[in-house]
Amino acid sequence: MRISFQGAARQVTGSLHAVMSDKDLIFLDCGMFQGKRQQSRELNSVIPYDPDLITNILLSHAHIDHCGRIPLITKQDRFTGHIISTHATADACKYLLKDSAKIQESDAAYINYKTVKRFLHELDRSSSRPHISRKELKKLKKQLKSKPHRLNQSLIDELLDRFNLNRIWPLYTTSDAEDAIDSFRPTNCTRPVRVGKNMSATFYNAGHILGSAMISLQINENGKKKTVMYTGDLGRFDKPIIKDPNHQFNKEDKEVDLLIMESTYGDRLHEPVVDLKPLLKEVIIETFQRNGVIMIPAFSYGRTQELIYYLHELYLENEVPKMPVYVDSPLAINITKVFGEHPETYDQDTHEIFLENGLNPFMFPEIQYVNSVQDSMNLNRSSEPHIVLAGSGMCEGGRILHHFRHRIADKRNTILVVGYMAQHTLGRRILDMGLEYEQSGRKGQPPEVRLYGSDYKLAARVKRLGGFSAHGDKDEMTRFLKESGLIIKRIAVVHGEEEQSLSFCRHLQKEGYQAFVPKHGETIEM
Numbered sequence: 425m426r427i428s429f430q431g432a433a434r435q436v437t438g439s440l441h442a443v444m445s446d447k448d449l450i451f452l453d454c455g456m457f458q459g460k461r462q463q464s465r466e467l468n469s470v471i472p473y474d475p476d477l478i479t480n481i482l483l484s485h486a487h488i489d490h491c492g493r494i495p496l497i498t499k500q501d502r503f504t505g506h507i508i509s510t511h512a513t514a515d516a517c518k519y520l521l522k523d524s525a526k527i528q529e530s531d532a533a534y535i536n537y538k539t540v541k542r543f544l545h546e547l548d549r550s551s552s553r554p555h556i557s558r559k560e561l562k563k564l565k566k567q568l569k570s571k572p573h574r575l576n577q578s579l580i581d582e583l584l585d586r587f588n589l590n591r592i593w594p595l596y597t598t599s600d601a602e603d604a605i606d607s608f609r610p611t612n613c614t615r616p617v618r619v620g621k622n623m624s625a626t627f628y629n630a631g632h633i634l635g636s637a638m639i640s641l642q643i644n645e646n647g648k649k650k651t652v653m654y655t656g657d658l659g660r661f662d663k664p665i666i667k668d669p670n671h672q673f674n675k676e677d678k679e680v681d682l683l684i685m686e687s688t689y690g691d692r693l694h695e696p697v698v699d700l701k702p703l704l705k706e707v708i709i710e711t712f713q714r715n716g717v718i719m720i721p722a723f724s725y726g727r728t729q730e731l732i733y734y735l736h737e738l739y740l741e742n743e744v745p746k747m748p749v750y751v752d753s754p755l756a757i758n759i760t761k762v763f764g765e766h767p768e769t770y771d772q773d774t775h776e777i778f779l780e781n782g783l784n785p786f787m788f789p790e791i792q793y794v795n796s797v798q799d800s801m802n803l804n805r806s807s808e809p810h811i812v813l814a815g816s817g818m819c820e821g822g823r824i825l826h827h828f829r830h831r832i833a834d835k836r837n838t839i840l841v842v843g844y845m846a847q848h849t850l851g852r853r854i855l856d857m858g859l860e861y862e863q864s865g866r867k868g869q870p871p872e873v874r875l876y877g878s879d880y881k882l883a884a885r886v887k888r889l890g891g892f893s894a895h896g897d898k899d900e901m902t903r904f905l906k907e908s909g910l911i912i913k914r915i916a917v918v919h920g921e922e923e924q925s926l927s928f929c930r931h932l933q934k935e936g937y938q939a940f941v942p943k944h945g946e947t948i949e950m
């Protein structure tokens with residue numbers, strides 16, 4: 425049998441590891457590459473195997489860098505397999521894959537808009553315009569946007585056809601995502617399930633995000649048994665809501681021939697999980713005293729629910745003034761519903777603090793879920809102190825921008841950064857400039873940020889709450905290996921920037937493991 429590393433090798437996105445026996449081809453995850461637009465598009469449009477050869481796809485969890493390419497396979501009739509995941513992952517994918525499709529559709533629309541705009545611009549500058557008058561050209565350029573932020577899709581389509589311009593199609597559409605959802609066959613943790621002619625798999629809780637799993641794959645080839653285990657993304661210990669990473673494996677899964685292990689933070693140590701609540705408390709009290717609003721850009725899946733959990737706990741303990749909390753994101757509302765439907769994934773604390781007292785961790789008197797655009801706009805105008813959670817997590821779009829537009833220039837307010845802000849995102853600029861201004865003692869004029877084409881003073885306080893990472897750090901991943909009792913022959917280190925993976929690999933070797941970092945596209949024999 426062979427294993428081929430077709431994504432998330434020496435990088436963090438595009439997870440896809442192919443396990444091939446003489447009878448089956450199994451994908452462990454089928455995730456999307458993320459990063460620079462053009463490069464990611466090219467990587468994402470290639471599926472390295474013929475769809476009719478793929479037996480099944482085993483999915484570790486619902487993050488897009490692990491599941492985002494599934495619709496590309498299921499939309500081809502030649503794929504006859506299923507997507508096997510936990511129940512909670514399948515439920516979360518219902519919303520996340522459709523959301524991903526919408527992003528693909530709007531990305532394609534934007535690229536097409538740019539193509540048309542560039543073409544009209546060039547026409548305008550050229551001396552010979554055989555098919556179009558200057559007057560019509562001027563009118564068309566004006567009409568490309570129907571509203572400042574909305575593209576005039578039908579006109580863009582018409583012009584692409586009329587001038588025979590290169591049209592970009594979305595990688596997949598909402599209806600492709602809906603078809604993909606029909607291919608899911610959820611399974612329970614710790615019970616083996618048949619996934620191929622000579623393969624079975626057992627899912628174990630990975631503690632990374634609701635529904636996340638490690639997958640142990642048993643392969644019987646020519647009378648020989650091999651075990652391949654895949655960590656997916658490995659969570660932290662003592663995180664709120666979900667259980668810690670599993671460390672009790674069934675007997676038949678204990679001897680592992682190859683462990684495919686993530687290394688996102690293979691060279692880093694996080695702040696401890698327990699420090700979060702006091703910091704959150706401090707920010708709430710300070711902002712309340714200033715009569716301000718706390719704006720929290722948060723990812724809809726995971727981070728939002730953790731924050732709701734902590735806020736609920738602080739409110740139950742009467743530790744903070746009880747300002748209203750608004751969750752202003754339709755996706756976050758749907759995902760929170762999925763969290764509510766899967767108490768089997770909750771840890772002991774969540775049971776003791778909430779469920780045993782008849783409380784839903786995501787429901788309390790001060791919380792309101794804001795679905796409609798109208799209610800969201802009304803919230804922008806509210807003058808009472810409150811907390812609002814909205815997407816997108818890195819402030820690259822979504823409703824958080826409208827809250828910023830109304831409140832960023834007011835020094836009573838706080839922007840609370842709870843997640844990773846990648847380089848070149850608005851979130852990162854706000855974080856860097858805001859913290860620098862704070863450190864200077866807020867001397868002089870506040871820095872300026874650009875929102876919707878205008879400059880705004882960043883007078884709101886910028887605070888960062890670390891420790892929310894959903895990935896175990898170097899020590900936590902080592903702790904998992906030690907406590908798991910697994911007897912491991914070899915470890916393939918994946919899902920990390922190259923330095924993180926190489927450093928974690930060296931650390932594993934020092935700990936006595938045989939470890940290596942595969943390259944993208946590398947195939948090993950077992």
Ligand SMILES: [Zn+2]
Nearest residue numbers: 485487632657
């Ligand atoms: Zn993940």
